[in-house]
Amino acid sequence: MFSEYFNILGSISPIGELCRKKIESHLTIKEFKKGEHILHTGETCNHIYFMYKGCNRIYYYKNDKEITEWFTSEKHFCFSITSFFDKTPSHLSIETLEDSVVIQLSRKGIDELIHSDLEFANLFINILSGSLKLSQKRMDSMQFETARQRYQNLVTEQPEILQFANLQHIASFLGITSETLSRIRS
């Protein structure tokens, strides 16, 4: 079960047998039913989560409304960025959208490894730079594209999200109301 995990890590940055062993000692596996929370608001995010099976959405409340900030598809990583790095309670929640199996890598392990293992440090750099590119891309699309364009982009670039997310999740993810998204779709 970890072999697929390490294959994906390896495709991000090469890691040797020794490094794998070290990483493995900081992994835990958890299962979640659809709709359960991987991380609750107020908890501190102490892991980087890998969706071995299933998917999730990351959301927060703004004026009593749920706003979906991000989706994580199967075989992808996620975490609450600010909470993880600042060790502060998360304003984000992470909720599974299907029955899921999550492989968690602890921050304690990450801290230890980035200070002791060059291979791991470089792996982590590559994970961060990948996240940064994604975040930047999304920011650009928010800055000067219309709701319709943003929806089109989603359909062409991340069609898998349409499979598991409902209209309200997608609407708030795109920064629009569900009524507007419904009209765009028709």
Next chain:
Amino acid sequence: MFSEYFNILGSISPIGELCRKKIESHLTIKEFKKGEHILHTGETCNHIYFMYKGCNRIYYYKNDKEITEWFTSEKHFCFSITSFFDKTPSHLSIETLEDSVVIQLSRKGIDELIHSDLEFANLFINILSGSLKLSQKRMDSMQFETARQRYQNLVTEQPEILQFANLQHIASFLGITSETLSRIRS
């Protein structure tokens, strides 16, 4: 002149004398008049820039209009994220908004150091995680705040930008037209 640079690096992540020496060998200093370009569209971004003196804006063209994506204040870092990591021609340009002095750290040096020096790798991780937090924060504000709120945030959180950026730069940075910003201001 480098001492201030290293103080700032050191405040991000502790680095010893040896690491400093190694970094120093990959630094170059460049001066720019106001309005000159640190990076042109189409060039590949091969450095991380530190604004020792002066400031800049990072912009791109969309439908023949300039869109400012980011501002860099004095004593801060910047680079074209996608171009730097993917080694591809930048769609962004970086233009100074004042006479400036830039300390450039080369990608060649960065590549070398992250693979050989744990201290540097950790420094770089901290630079990336800081960028990621900023990027995320900006994305959130784009997602569900009105133009007026985004402007208010800018005034309270980054007032220095108002000193060197003109109305059009700020408007496109906020994702609105200059007419709208002018009305918000009055």
Next chain:
DNA sequence: CTTATTTTTTGATAAATGTCAATTTTATTG
């Protein structure tokens, strides 16, 4: 200092999106 150029402001109008309410459709549960 005067003229030219660029930037900002203002006005009128159009387009995009939001809000609220009602209805229809879909999903859930006993």
Next chain:
DNA sequence: CAATAAAATTGACATTTATCAAAAAATAAG
């Protein structure tokens, strides 16, 4: 499968922001 709850759609209208054009103000150049 009927009853209920939740989600999606639709309509009427309000609000925000964009667009285009012109005027005013600020900046740069001779």
